[in-house]
Amino acid sequence: MQLVISGLAMGCVYGLIAMGFVLIYKATEAVNFAQGDMMMLGAFITLGLTNDQYMALPFWISVPIAISLMGCLGYLLDSLIIRRMFGQSQLAVVILTIALGFVARFLAGAIWGHDPQSLESPISGQYFRISDIVIGVPEIWIIGITISLTVVLFVFFAKTKLGVAMQAASQNQMAAYYMGIPVRRVNSLIWALSGIVAAIAGILFASKNAIDPGTGLLGIKAFAAAVIGGLGSLPGALLGGLLIGLIEPFAARYLEGDIARIMPYLVLVLILIFRPHGILSQVQKKKV
């Protein structure tokens, strides 16, 4: 039971990063491999604003600042860099974002150093117990925020005008233009949104674990989660994240160390072989 709760919390963080992947994929058909690094940046910005050795702002002030900063960063990234790749192949965008990840890791290392640091947030370090199970307060926060964010985003895509416009832009850019959708601005907005999600994931991650610039490599695992769930499906991202988050602690408990470490990837390969487009697949056969 202890394992389930910590696995769920970790899985929610994976799920949040995976949601960033899915958001961008859903709206622009691009895959942002720098999503993990954006999470890392979000965490470090909050840390830089909050911790005593840097700016020492109160936590509840620095969180909105960090979230809005990351939103702006996402918007600017798209409007200054990614937009030039408009209409190019997916692979080019993948490589571009990998390169952006390199730069982000270098910047974070240059500013905040390479040692692991932890965020001094009011929710970290507290816990309570129900009979013999220890539940950390951060874990409750992580699970609660993730679930509510998933619901909000799901409703946003299904119901609001902007959400539908985003889906249209991804399915056929030219047709979306003809329908009067400002495709470029919609794309930038979705990048801003995914920056915000990344920042939230980063803050939640940092209040439970220590972070260093290499934390962004977690993004690969989160991307695996997004693929397991089926790229393009928000609940799928959460599902995949939870699956990976749950597999990890249980494998570590019941299997040998080395085999346990590869379990998430083994599951990924198996799922890709038997369900090539993920559990909640979004792919339909083309009708001619």
Add this chain to the structure above:
Amino acid sequence: MRIIFKKSYEADIRYFKDRVQASWYFILLVLAVILPFVINDYWVGEFSLMLIWAIAGMGLMLLVGHTGQASLGHAAFMAVGAYTNVILQNDFNIPFIISLPLSGLFAGILGICVALPTGKLHGIYMAIATIAIGVLAEDLIVILEPWTGGVGGIYAPAINIFGINFDRYTNVAELYWLILAITVLIIIGYKNILRSPLGRSFAAVRDSEISAQAMGVNIGKTRTLSFAISCAITGISGALMGHFSYVFTNETFNIVISINLLLMIVVGGVGFIHGAFLGAMVVTFLPSGISFTRDAFFSDFHIIPGIESGIFGMILIAVILFEPMGLYGRWLKIKAYFELFPFYRKDMFRRQKTYLKTERTR
């Protein structure tokens, strides 16, 4: 400006366009051969490393540039080549000259084993599947410790062919020539594949799977074969890398190397053999270039860890934004400018405007 008038089908698939081009490549080869007499041992070692990266780059180029499949796990096949090569030599006493092709072959067979189940995947899904395979391979090396030496690593024996010794530290020039010879062989083989029906079917699959299918190309078979050949070439480069670095562990071939390989060929120019070499030059000489610049201009500059990958990332962003065809694409433009001297126009290489359609319906 020369005009090529092709009079036969033969002329279309020749190795060289004309004699002038052939003589340029001959001069390049001669320069490469006499290189060790001109520069010191450190730089000969660097050039050997560049050639090894270039072989690996060619392996990946065949897959990414000519068949249009992305792989982010090719370091796994370098590892397969390196370990097979050393294990064959150490435990089975097979000489290097046989174990090298065998290690390539083994990597190729494993490539088929990987390609068969993942062959149906496309684009991004293929990329993530290969990432997973790269990570799995890294951990498998640790799990298979009795053979691979696990995290402790494994030592590559000195190469000895017909009494000539090729040692990493004492015979640097000889090792360089050996690697150069293997590189030239692989280039010839690669070029031959490209001009054969197989190579044409690779290009057909890359450009449009549906039309390739309509032309009678067996997509599954072509993709699997391309993956296998690509893995075999990469395996050979891994075997050479094993000898070059003398001792290697699971960390030598980790996921970062796979990503670097892909970035390397993108910087060089996807779809050209030259691109693999240009990219390998950037990857090999960038770190030493950065440290030399730093020593020359900023003597009191404190060392920022990770600056190499930061600068590499920025170069990459610049290349993708301003020169999507890579360094070799830039070279082609410069060449066209001088060949057509007064008539070069800015828009000659402009790409058509494209709009993205969803991949979710297929």
